[in-house]
Amino acid sequence: MADCVFCKIVSGEIPSIKIFEDEKTLAFLDINPLTYGHCLIIPKEHYEDVFDIPFDGLKTVISNAKTLANNIKSSLSAKGVNLVNASGEAAGQSVPHFHIHIIPRYEDDKLEFNQWWQSKAKQAGPEELKKLAEQIKKDNYRN
Ligand code: 5GP
Numbered sequence: 184m185a186d187c188v189f190c191k192i193v194s195g196e197i198p199s200i201k202i203f204e205d206e207k208t209l210a211f212l213d214i215n216p217l218t219y220g221h222c223l224i225i226p227k228e229h230y231e232d233v234f235d236i237p238f239d240g241l242k243t244v245i246s247n248a249k250t251l252a253n254n255i256k257s258s259l260s261a262k263g264v265n266l267v268n269a270s271g272e273a274a275g276q277s278v279p280h281f282h283i284h285i286i287p288r289y290e291d292d293k294l295e296f297n298q299w300w301q302s303k304a305k306q307a308g309p310e311e312l313k314k315l316a317e318q319i320k321k322d323n324y325r326n
């Protein structure tokens with residue numbers, strides 16, 4: 184796609200520090216890392232978000248994300264990893280080319296992601312959750 188930053192990274196028009204590449208996937212270091220080794224994995228083909236990407240493309244990306252997560256855990260001695268995807272502006276997506284953040288986690292990384300999450304989490308009762316589940320199950324999007 185002409186005006187897409189990540190398509191330009193795929194074509195080499197914008198430089199990047201690559202850490203993995205195969206026929207359909209590319210992974211490179213994030214230019215504004217949250218932690219040591221924060222990287223992004225993308226399909227080479229342009230798909231906007233999780234709603235747009237076909238199942239097969241997503242399977243390839245997530246499978247390579249798993250390989251990278253394992254490699255990063257051992258090579259950087261990470262204690263854990265967060266895999267994060269933002270799909271849509273409302274979710275905070277700033278680059279509209281599907282990508283998964285691979286964020287290595289360390290005991291002293293001070294990211295405080297979990298503390299923030301816990302501070303925002305609400306309580307929900309079983310009736311509310313059952314009603315919600317029925318609402319979600321009404322739609323049947325399938326591969
Ligand atoms: P989003 O906000 O869409 O979930 O994540 C986009 C990510 O892409 C951000 O973490 C941002 O730092 C990264 N990013 C944006 N432009 C570039 C770039 O030109 N090169 C690299 N390596 N990362 C970028």
Ligand code: ZN
Nearest residue numbers: 187190229280
């Ligand atoms: Zn693109």
